[in-house]
Amino acid sequence: MAVGLLAEVKYHPIAGFQLGTTDASIKIPGRKDLVVMQAQAGSSMAGVFTTNAFCAAPVQLCRRHLQDDSPLALVINTGNANAGTGAAGNADALTSCNELAQALNLNSSQVLPFSTGVIGEKLPIEKIVTSLPHAINKLDVNGWQDAAWGILTTDTRTKGASVQIEHFGQTFSLTGISKGSGMIRPNMATMLAFVATDVQCSPTLTQDLLNQAVNQSFNRITVDGDMSTNDSCILIATGASELCLDEDSELVAKFSKALTELMQQLAHAIVRDGEGATKFISVEVEGGANSEECLQVAYAIAHSPLIKTAMFASDPNWGRILNAVGYSGVPNLDVNTLTIHLGDSLLVDQGGCANSYTEAAGQKVMDQEEITIRVDLKRGDAKETVWTTDLSYDYVKINADYRS
Template identity: 60%
Template sequence: MAVGSGVIPELHPVAGIRVGTTSAGVKTPGRPDLVLMELGEQATVAGVFTLNQFCAAPVRICKANLQSDKPRYLVINTGNANAGTGKEGHEDALTCCQAVADHAGVKLEEVLPFSTGVIGEKLPVERITSAVPAAFDALSDNGWLDAASGIMTTDTRPKAYSTQFEYQGQTITFSGISKGAGMIKPNMATMLAYVATDAAVDAELLQQMLKRSADKSFNRVTIDGDTSTNDSCMLIATGASGLNVTETDAELFAVFNNALDDIMLQLAQAIVRDGEGATKFITVSVEQAGSSEEALLAAYAVSHSPLVKTALFASDPNWGRILAAVGYAGIESLDVDALQIYLGDVCIVEDGGRAASYTEEAGQAVMNEEEITIRIVLNRGDVSETVWTTDLSKEYVSINADYRS
């Protein structure tokens, strides 16, 4: 199941990066499951990663290599997370990196590894290293769509997006892919995402840009409240266009960040639309909060509530479940008589209870829709935050009950 058409727009090549996809048979023979990205020598790379303390071996290596050298290659496998595998898993990830480094003639530290799949199982190193030459052979300027399929796990469809903007007669390109469908919660989510641009950006500034944009996109999506071990979101600036983005050029800086936010949000929302078993795409918007923290407390309380999510699946306008979730969100000194809650444009709660204007028919009409907005107006300040989530279906239970079989 998935919400929306899932149509992928034209994916523009990004000068300075080539992408190749092949099958290593990590979990399923013949399935594309190994992706290689080759970066030009002038490229800069930024990354944000899971906050799970049991972060996977490739995450630890990737973070270390980002600090020690300038990345030239990214290698990604699906079908096995190489998480919860101790020292052996660490060595296995390094072995895969070394295979890429040897084939390319670069240093081990110039390779960044990524894995996604089942936690706690040994990485099939020989299958991956044996497939590395084929991944190199597949490298192409137009490899983004194949890579979007190659990084899928329980996803039902590939996720990719591309955008361009003009600045002083020059075209700047962004293209990117993401994966994720379950075990999704911020900090980050169970997901991988790779975005590249042909602009030139200093590594330190690129990291700041990525963190800011991820906090507005990938760190504002949730499907089931679980934070995974392998989440990584990477931003690559190849510099091939020759256009240098700096804070001193305020106009270019603003336009660049707007384009970055656009592609990041598109890729993040694509994960929610393809959430495991999802039949609805839910926007939870909290307005007039006293702080970002309390706005997110309310938004996540509603987004994570199994009772709210199952009501959404059933298209049941059981608005009391939303009210209850806001009430237990942990907002200090919340004045329940002062807030309003809306389903779409229908006010369901005001003055501490059911809105006088509310009718079951109006609530039902909203709940029957595939895309629903829940709007919570706290009337405590001027801060707004938005979180995107899904309903909770029987299919979600089935997918995760059968995941290893």
């Protein structure tokens, strides 16, 4: 189950970047579950990762390799998170790096490992080692679609986006894939995302641009409020294009905008494919004294089981929204001045239900697949948007049967 139609993605190949996908039978025989990616020499890579203290072994190793070296290859497995696996998990993650590095004539520290799946189970490293040559043999600049399938877990469909942008007669490309469906919330989510571009960019600027884009995309989504152990988002700049971000501030602004929009597409795709989701909900909070209090209100609404179940039932039980705004923790909140809209309908005004609001108007909004809740705090100029889902019977079923 997913919200909205599945749009076909035309993946633009990124010069200097290849992807190969194969079946390692890590959890489900016959399913694509192992992906290798390789960037040309001189490429820059940057990463953003989960803030979970129990972060998975591959996350720990990715952080170390990004700090110690200039990575040029990635290895991703699904079906097993390699999290909560202690020293053995660290050793297995390092083994996957060693094996791929040897095959590609790289240093082990030039490989970034990623895992996603069940937490607390030993990684079947033998299956990965045996299958790596098959993935390497399939390395291709047009390997995006297979890789998009190869990184999925409980997802019901692939998630990809690709754009080409012109800059003074020259063109740069951005292509990315992501996965994620449940255990989704900032900071980051149970998600993996890989975005590549052909522009030239220093590692420092690559990291800065990634941080900015993530904060307006993957760090603004939530399905169930659970932070994962394995969240990772990687940006690769191959430098195959003649366009150099470090030498052109106008190009930086254009690239940053394109990157943020592409990552928002990937983030929205995760929410639309949220486990058991039937609604795509935008929570817009404006008029805040700062971004922090806007996010407090937005997440109070987005994480409320009462609001999410009302959304699933298409029930305009607006008191639940008012209640969440009230307990969000914003200091000295004046409930008599703020307003709340459900879609285009003014819902709350002057401390209570707006005189113009009708149950029929609310029902019309709630019957839609895509719903916007907008809160104006009337305290300042800050504004933030968070995207979330409803909470359905299927969410419980999917997670109750997750290890079956």
